[in-house]
Amino acid sequence: MKRLIRVGVLGCGYWGPLLIRNFRSLPDCRLKVVCDLDIARLKHACALYSDLEGVTSPERVIKGTDLEAVVIATPVRSHYALAKASLLAGKHTFIEKPMATSTAECEELIDIARRKGLILMVDHTFLYSAPVRKIAEIVQAGDLGEIRYINSRRLNLGLFQKDINVAWDLAPHDISIILYILSEFPIAINCQGNAHVSPGVEDVTNMSLFFPHKRFATIQSSWLEPRKIREMTIVGSQRMIVYDDLQTREKIRIYDVRVVRPPHYDTFAEFHYSYHYGDSYIPHLQQEEPLNLACRHFIDCIETNSHPITGGRHGLEMIRVLEGASASLKTNGAPFLFGGPNGGALAPMPSNDGARSSSRPKRASRTASHPRLLVRGIT
Numbered sequence: 001m002k003r004l005i006r007v008g009v010l011g012c013g014y015w016g017p018l019l020i021r022n023f024r025s026l027p028d029c030r031l032k033v034v035c036d037l038d039i040a041r042l043k044h045a046c047a048l049y050s051d052l053e054g055v056t057s058p059e060r061v062i063k064g065t066d067l068e069a070v071v072i073a074t075p076v077r078s079h080y081a082l083a084k085a086s087l088l089a090g091k092h093t094f095i096e097k098p099m100a101t102s103t104a105e106c107e108e109l110i111d112i113a114r115r116k117g118l119i120l121m122v123d124h125t126f127l128y129s130a131p132v133r134k135i136a137e138i139v140q141a142g143d144l145g146e147i148r149y150i151n152s153r154r155l156n157l158g159l160f161q162k163d164i165n166v167a168w169d170l171a172p173h174d175i176s177i178i179l180y181i182l183s184e185f186p187i188a189i190n191c192q193g194n195a196h197v198s199p200g201v202e203d204v205t206n207m208s209l210f211f212p213h214k215r216f217a218t219i220q221s222s223w224l225e226p227r228k229i230r231e232m233t234i235v236g237s238q239r240m241i242v243y244d245d246l247q248t249r250e251k252i253r254i255y256d257v258r259v260v261r262p263p264h265y266d267t268f269a270e271f272h273y274s275y276h277y278g279d280s281y282i283p284h285l286q287q288e289e290p291l292n293l294a295c296r297h298f299i300d301c302i303e304t305n306s307h308p309i310t311g312g313r314h315g316l317e318m319i320r321v322l323e324g325a326s327a328s329l330k331t332n333g334a335p336f337l338f339g340g341p342n343g344g345a346l347a348p349m350p351s352n353d354g355a356r357s358s359s360r361p362k363r364a365s366r367t368a369s370h371p372r373l374l375v376r377g378i379t
């Protein structure tokens with residue numbers, strides 16, 4: 001008989017119960033214990049599933065001798081300490097996004113997992129979703145032509161977080177999707193925002209990520225919008241995609257539209273942009289819950305001892321982008337250039353064609369084409 005992977009979940013707030021439901025649904029997994037410091041949240045989770053053991057001490061889960069894996073769905077400020085303790089106790093560890101509060105913390109976790117031969121996975125849920133995988137497939141096949149820009153909006157009223165601003169809460173979804181689609185790490189980032197409700201915690205941010213070859217992406221994140229919006233536009237030289245994650249069936253629409261500048265003209269009267277309006281097309285997508293696929297992938301990786309698609313390195317790259325965004329935010333939007341593996345610097349923007357500019361630190365351009373980020377879809 002196949003051995004079941006025994007799992008414990010830390011955190012039963014908003015997201016924890018979804019993880020509990022999904023891990024419980026997996027045939028190769030036995031969810032044994034859940035934990036929350038808040039007794040009311042713990043009771044809520046245990047009332048949903050009467051077979052679960054509920055504890056208020058995370059140590060009971062982390063040090064539990066009958067568990068192989070720990071899932072961390074607590075606020076971000078606690079991720080590092082809980083994940084470190086979990087890995088040191090020999091448990092495979094699944095951490096909710098964002099992985100930790102700094103790149104130094106991520107690097108330490110990656111190192112412990114590597115030394116102990118354990119699976120370390122970060123939940124960048126959208127990389128397990130059918131629309132995002134389909135978009136990446138279309139882009140990487142060249143069907144959109146050259147990607148010109150990506151624009152993403154993730155807006156709604158609340159849920160306000162206390163320990164992180166809206167960029168760290170919502171933008172990781174957009175950043176993970178954009179880096180995955182483009183298979184590239186940005187050269188630079190800038191970010192502006194404002195804290196309107198809780199002092200010091202920005203509830204609205206706008207960031208721009210700059211990539212080589214004039215490609216860029218903009219991300220608008222807000223907890224202060226009347227309507228819930230989850231929309232991304234990917235604009236290519238030949239076609240464009242609109243991805244609306246709130247649609248139930250038609251999440252992606254591909255538009256066969258483009259604008260072409262005439263190659264030659266002698267007089268102004270001869271000059272006309274040519275607008276191409278073709279069909280729009282809605283590809284069929286599998287209806288599978290992305291979080292379920294992410295949970296299943298974690299269990300598969302433990303069983304087969306393989307690297308997760310969104311492993312520790314992936315989590316680290318995300319935190320590098322968020323740290324760059326925070327540095328820029330502090331200076332009201334000054335561009336942050338990504339440097340080598342140990343960081344970057346606030347500096348004038350690089351030239352927009354991705355070529356080296358004399359004012360750009362040499363390390364920045366090396367990172368721009370750094371292959372570590374090249375992430376591939378689920379097979």
Ligand SMILES: NC(=O)c1ccc[n+]([C@@H]2O[C@H](COP(=O)([O-])OP(=O)(O)OC[C@H]3O[C@@H](n4cnc5c(N)ncnc54)[C@H](O)[C@@H]3O)[C@@H](O)[C@H]2O)c1
Nearest residue numbers: 011012013014015016036037038041058073074096097125
């Ligand atoms: N992947 C996604 O799409 C997605 C969506 C929402 C939230 N998240 C992530 O999930 C995590 C939790 O977010 P949330 O919205 O559920 O937060 P939340 O505040 O609603 O819930 C967190 C829970 O953890 C408990 N907790 C705090 N410290 C603890 C500890 N040391 N041990 C055990 N329990 C502890 C709290 O009492 C609370 O009930 C965050 O990292 C967040 O970014 C991910």
